[in-house]
Amino acid sequence: MSSTLIIILSLVGGLLIYLAAHFWQQRIQSRNTEQHFSKIAHSILEDALLARAVFLLEPDARAAGNHGYRGELDSIHDGKLTLRLLDPMSSLLEKAPVCLQFQTRERSGQQYFKFNAEILKILAGDPQKLELSFPVSLEIGHKRNFVRVTPPADSIRLLSVWSITPEQPMPLSLAQVGQPLLATRRDDAAPPLFLANISASGMAIGFPASDEYAPLPVDLKRGSPLFCLLVFEMEGKPVTFWSTCSVNNVRWSKRDSAHLVGLEYTNWAVLQPGERSLEWLHASPAKGVPPILRWVESLGGRQ
Structure with a gap:
């Protein structure tokens, strides 16, 4: 084997080792980022659970029965959320994408959050319950500036x-x-x-x-x-x-x-x-x- 071929093979081998190491480093960083977000989201959702925050649900506009709904967080487990519905929901919305908004009280005041999920399952009962996918991102929503009242x-x-x-x-x-x-x-x-x-x-x-x-x-x-x-x-x-x-x-x-x-x-x-x-x-x-x-x-x- 010529020295030139040995050098080429060494360079190719070194490049492959570098790419493999870089790939796994990116995987580890991505996993760490996902785990970090999951911990933050889990903490925020636990606060909402303890405060019995009301979640506003807006199913995809193309889904059947696309009215807004309200619900309270019932549990967080196995990478899923369970909500108790305060408004009846059609079973046709199962598997539909949905946008959720809720608020929690922080030191600086009320903080609004927004995330997208999928309705995994609609559980019959009184009240109805929803199983939702865990959010992959959590946005800080628009903060309401003014008090709402119901006039006499x-x-x-x-x-x-x-x-x-x-x-x-x-x-x-x-x-x-x-x-x-x-x-x-x-x-x-x-x-x-x-x-x-x-x-x-x-x-x-x-x-x-x-x-x-x-x-x-x-x-x-x-x-x-x-x-x-x-x-x-x-x-x-x-x-x-x-x-x-x-x-x-x-x-x-x-x-x-x-x-x-x-x-x-x-x-x-x-x-x-x-x-x-x-x-x-x-x-x-x-x-x-x-x-x-x-x-x-x-x-x-x-x-």
Whole structure:
């Protein structure tokens, strides 16, 4: 064997040894990273378990029965999570991907987390339980800046909604506002909608229904626009609050027997008595809407 061939074989052998060592080093580092994340995620989820944190579940939009659901963490074992459902879920969602959000209390205040998982199994019973895959990543979610309250029913004079399209221009006067899709007044015996809760950045409107499979009056999904009118009383005086909103989520509430539609304000206007022109202002999720912030604070919902 020539010396040149020996040198070549030595170089190739050395390269193979280096690549093998590098490969195993990467495997070990990856495994250590996964183990480190698993410990952190396990600790955060244990805090949520002890605090009985409510998890918000949003199945993939393409899955059947894609309403939002609520659940509480029941156990963490064998690389899986088990949740007790607070809202009934269709068995058709088994094996569907789902996005979960929850919050825990840290020293700095409430911390929101978000992760994706797969619904491995839906266990029948009362309550139903879910088996979920363990998260492979855990994101710090959007932190809510404002307190939400449920206003007294007698403080709301009128609530109306209009279905609009993203391309539809905002009305600049009352003359451009047509008939609402749905409306309810304070003295309605069987209101077709109600204000479930409200904050300076958004609100949740409830649409009563016979069951979770009953359709909404209009097809709504995340990002759908709605045009809303809310007339409420503050310090004995009516406030006429107009807003355009974007749908954040839709979920079924067993307690209210209603679809709850979570909305975020995008634009707003307050109409003074005798006025007919709407002067729109952009709504900032970080700063909130001043008239609603004052109303929430007057109801005792302070930061």
